Amino acid sequence: MADATIKVSPDTRDRLAALAAARGTTIGAQVALLVEQQPTAEQIAERVAEGRRLLREHFGMTLAETELDRGPDLLQRVYDIAAADARSKLTPKRSA
Template sequence: MASTTIRVRRDTRDHLAELADERGMSIGELVDVLATAYPTAVQRAGLLAADREVVRRLIGVDISDEEFDRAPDVLGNIRKLAAQKILATRKP
């Protein structure tokens, strides 16, 4: 694989070197991991499209992207309900 050089502040380089060392990897490998963890807008759009296709296939209904966009945040609502239940069980 071809490599390249990037310019960063010295303190940033030192910080990256320490993080990489703690994980037993090179700075280049750490940067690869970090870059993979933060997909670009185009990559996120592709992941969203793929996820929507899976949902369409699983439920057997052709839901348009506009309908997906208007749909309630099911996962967000589940998280809110779970948080409410956890808070309700805590003693003041």
Template sequence: MAHTTIQVTKQTRDHLAALAEERGLSIGQSADALAAAHPTAAQRAERVAAARAHAREVIGVDVSDEEFASLDVLGNLRRIAAQKALARPGRNAT
């Protein structure tokens, strides 16, 4: 892989070096991890499109992008988790 140089202030360089050292990484490895953890808007859109295509394939139903956008998947997961927690035997009632 080709490498390049970026210019930052000495303060930023020192800060990045300290963060990298705390994690046992080089500054370059730390920058790579940061970039991987924060995808661009285009990368997020690609992931959403791939996830929707996979979901369509798995469920066998053509769900439009508008229908996907209106789904509250996280809200449904929270509701299910709450129901399971409440149904757990020996749960302390408050």
């Protein structure tokens, strides 16, 4: 594969050179590593779908897709639901 040239600011070039030197590699290899570490939108969507599948399959989560989409902090919502469920099982029922 042929190399390509990209334009970056001198500060960015110097930073890439320092990162590459510290890791004993080239600027090109350092850029390739940085790019490989960034997921695409498609990869992010696949990870979200897999996470939701695992939550449903292994943890019995019953939140709908729209509920999952609404909350910015899904993990906290899952903790809250699990805590409420645990409390309901531990709290003795009062008779009237």
